[in-house]
Amino acid sequence: MNKQEKKLAIVTGAARGIGLATAFLFNENGYKVAVVDNDKKEIDNLSLENNDIKKFCYDISNNDHLEEMYKNILNWHSRIDVLVNNAGVADFGNIEETNFKRWNEVMKTNLNGVFLCSQKAIAHLKKTKGNIINIASISGLRASTLRVAYGTSKAAVIQLTKQQAAELGEYGIRVNCIAPGPVKTKLAMAVHTEDIIEAYHDAIPLNRYGTEQEIANGIYFLASEKASYITGQILAVDGGFEATGVGLPSLRK
Numbered sequence: 001m002n003k004q005e006k007k008l009a010i011v012t013g014a015a016r017g018i019g020l021a022t023a024f025l026f027n028e029n030g031y032k033v034a035v036v037d038n039d040k041k042e043i044d045n046l047s048l049e050n051n052d053i054k055k056f057c058y059d060i061s062n063n064d065h066l067e068e069m070y071k072n073i074l075n076w077h078s079r080i081d082v083l084v085n086n087a088g089v090a091d092f093g094n095i096e097e098t099n100f101k102r103w104n105e106v107m108k109t110n111l112n113g114v115f116l117c118s119q120k121a122i123a124h125l126k127k128t129k130g131n132i133i134n135i136a137s138i139s140g141l142r143a144s145t146l147r148v149a150y151g152t153s154k155a156a157v158i159q160l161t162k163q164q165a166a167e168l169g170e171y172g173i174r175v176n177c178i179a180p181g182p183v184k185t186k187l188a189m190a191v192h193t194e195d196i197i198e199a200y201h202d203a204i205p206l207n208r209y210g211t212e213q214e215i216a217n218g219i220y221f222l223a224s225e226k227a228s229y230i231t232g233q234i235l236a237v238d239g240g241f242e243a244t245g246v247g248l249p250s251l252r253k
């Protein structure tokens with residue numbers, strides 16, 4: 001690979017939220033960034049400030065279109081250094097309410113999309129000794145009510161990360177995962193009621209939601225050379241939620 005050439009990061013689900021903050025962070029640090037999203041309206045409304053960041057409107061769960069997506073990205077810049085599998089959907093419902101259609105909708109993007117996008121990036125990541133960052137959730141680490149499909153999809157992404165790290169390490173490809181705590185994005189605010197927001201504050205040692213930027217910082221770290229000996233790991237960027245058991249609310253009284 002030409003060492004002078006800029007590196008390329010692909011960030012899926014990057015028209016808004018955590019993905020957009022991540023795309024800007026890579027771009028600020030000298031990467032070319034392919035912003036992938038299937039929400040045409042959001043993508044059309046997104047104004048990007050320089051030629052090193054470009055929009056690609058694709059559904060990452062649609063295997064039939066992914067060849068074309070990669071072809072177009074590689075026509076723009078002929079290498080891939082980082083793939084951030086961030087696109088995700090949330091659907092909260094109890095087990096009896098979650099019909100097969102709702103279950104499949106969640107799995108299609110949150111799990112199948114990660115598998116498919118990663119698989120198609122491997123040949124290119126081998127050439128750059130690049131890396132993959134998958135975005136799971138604290139809901140994939142700890143079970144909770146109403147998250148039968150979402151939580152299970154994210155737990156699967158955590159296992160998929162370890163499978164990918166195990167197989168791809170010998171090519172010099174690292175694969176890691178970020179498990180974000182709650183962030184006030186469109187995805188979260190569609191399913192977080194007042195009760196849930198309060199419960200999160202209670203259960204998080206830092207006593208607040210995270211920001212898109214704080215999650216992006218974790219993603220960027222794992223993708224960077226500073227993490228060159230880290231692979232197969234799940235980093236919870238969650239204000240301490242994962243580390244905690246009972247007792248915080250009474251401590252705060």
Ligand SMILES: NC(=O)c1ccc[n+]([C@@H]2O[C@H](COP(=O)([O-])OP(=O)(O)OC[C@H]3O[C@@H](n4cnc5c(N)ncnc54)[C@H](O)[C@@H]3O)[C@@H](O)[C@H]2O)c1
Binds near residue numbers: 058088109182
């Ligand atoms: N916000 C939170 O509290 C939170 C917590 C834990 C994990 N996460 C995870 O972080 C990731 C980003 O979520 P966010 O909170 O920024 O949500 P968001 O809704 O603001 O952004 C998600 C983006 O993904 C895009 N997307 C969805 N399905 C897609 C598909 N099939 N193909 C291409 N793009 C698609 C959406 O159009 C949207 O722009 C998700 O994987 C989510 O599960 C979020």
